[in-house]
Amino acid sequence: MWLALALAGCRVPATFQCESSDQCTREGPTGTCEPNGFCSFPDSQCMSGRSYDASAGVLAGTCVAVPPPDIDAAVSTSCQTSPQYQMVAGLTHTYRVTGLVDYDAATAACAADNAYLATIDDATENAAVVALAANWIGFDDLTTEGRFVWQHAPTATYANFNTGEPNNYQFHEDCVYVRTDGLWNDTPCGEARPGLCECEAGYTAPTIPACMAMPGATIVQGRRYFVHTAQHVSWAEAKADCESTGAYLMVVGDLYENFFLDNTTGLPMLDLWLGASRPNSGDPWSWVDGAPFVFTNWANNYPTGDPDANCIVTASANEKWQNARCNDAHAYVCECDPLPP
Numbered sequence: 307m308w309l310a311l312a313l314a315g316c317r318v319p320a321t322f323q324c325e326s327s328d329q330c331t332r333e334g335p336t337g338t339c340e341p342n343g344f345c346s347f348p349d350s351q352c353m354s355g356r357s358y359d360a361s362a363g364v365l366a367g368t369c370v371a372v373p374p375p376d377i378d379a380a381v382s383t384s385c386q387t388s389p390q391y392q393m394v395a396g397l398t399h400t401y402r403v404t405g406l407v408d409y410d411a412a413t414a415a416c417a418a419d420n421a422y423l424a425t426i427d428d429a430t431e432n433a434a435v436v437a438l439a440a441n442w443i444g445f446d447d448l449t450t451e452g453r454f455v456w457q458h459a460p461t462a463t464y465a466n467f468n469t470g471e472p473n474n475y476q477f478h479e480d481c482v483y484v485r486t487d488g489l490w491n492d493t494p495c496g497e498a499r500p501g502l503c504e505c506e507a508g509y510t511a512p513t514i515p516a517c518m519a520m521p522g523a524t525i526v527q528g529r530r531y532f533v534h535t536a537q538h539v540s541w542a543e544a545k546a547d548c549e550s551t552g553a554y555l556m557v558v559g560d561l562y563e564n565f566f567l568d569n570t571t572g573l574p575m576l577d578l579w580l581g582a583s584r585p586n587s588g589d590p591w592s593w594v595d596g597a598p599f600v601f602t603n604w605a606n607n608y609p610t611g612d613p614d615a616n617c618i619v620t621a622s623a624n625e626k627w628q629n630a631r632c633n634d635a636h637a638y639v640c641e642c643d644p645l646p647p
């Protein structure tokens with residue numbers, strides 16, 4: 307008997323999830339079943355007066371965070387009431403870790419909770435990513451190569467890249483994850499990693515476009531494309547069809563994305579509409595999503611001076627662009643982002 311007790315005493319307690327406080331009695335004093343499903347016990351060292359015991363997994367020994375004062379039950383939304391979101395000592399927001407998903411899917415999963423892929427504001431929050439065994443944070447240079455921006459808080463200034471990073475290795479590393487040592491690396495967005503969702507009172511997530519959940523996407527580096535080669539339609543019809551699912555007519559941001567057009571799909575010799583047009587000959591070109599019209603891949607002698615050729619097609623054979631008349635009929639590619647323009 308004494309041997310069994312001694313062995314039990316040495317055993318590292320398994321992680322335990324509680325449903326009510328009367329299950330939190332393992333250390334003598336009655337504990338509290340916190341909203342994240344872990345038991346806490348009285349601890350005068352903590353501002354909240356409670357800390358997690360050894361059964362709380364990565365939160366073992368940490369203080370229960372003081373909840374933010376402005377949570378209004380009337381406006382509370384899913385992540386603020388979800389037991390999946392846990393407090394982290396020293397931080398006012400709550401967090402959950404997604405499954406192993408690509409960057410876009412992590413973004414969409416967080417938005418579905420009315421949360422966002424985490425913005426790391428300081429070293430404390432960075433340590434939390436490591437402690438929670440998460441990877442993806444909401445930081446990428448998908449819009450402009452080399453210019454990393456936060457999805458949620460574009461003015462956040464903390465960064466913790468490893469030496470030599472971000473390096474955009476092989477020209478297609480646009481998404482950032484936190485390594486187990488806390489240092490950051492840019493990596494292909496299509497990798498499957500656990501993302502960290504951050505829940506903040508008063509935040510309202512954008513609506514996730516229907517195309518994020520539609521079958522048939524070709525996923526390249528975490529970007530979702532829907533290739534429509536069966537129907538050949540005008541530029542405006544192609545644009546409208548993409549928008550009907552929350553997608554948009556393909557915007558080509560860089561040479562790597564341009565390669566997608568034939569390397570990935572193996573398309574036959576087709577002209578595909580791109581999501582770029584101009585009101586009149588002589589006007590500047592613009593992308594449908596408002597992205598700066600910087601990267602171009604014009605065929606020789608294009609764009610032509612045809613005053614009616616104010617839309618752009620790309621030849622799938624060589625990815626070279628030509629201006630074309632917008633009422634011509636062509637195949638097209640829709641692009642789907644979790645956070646639409």
Ligand SMILES: [Ca+2]
Nearest residue numbers: 425426427431
């Ligand atoms: Ca944050």
Ligand SMILES: [Ca+2]
Nearest residue numbers: 447474479480
């Ligand atoms: Ca990059």
Ligand SMILES: [Ca+2]
Nearest residue numbers: 473474479492
């Ligand atoms: Ca890198």
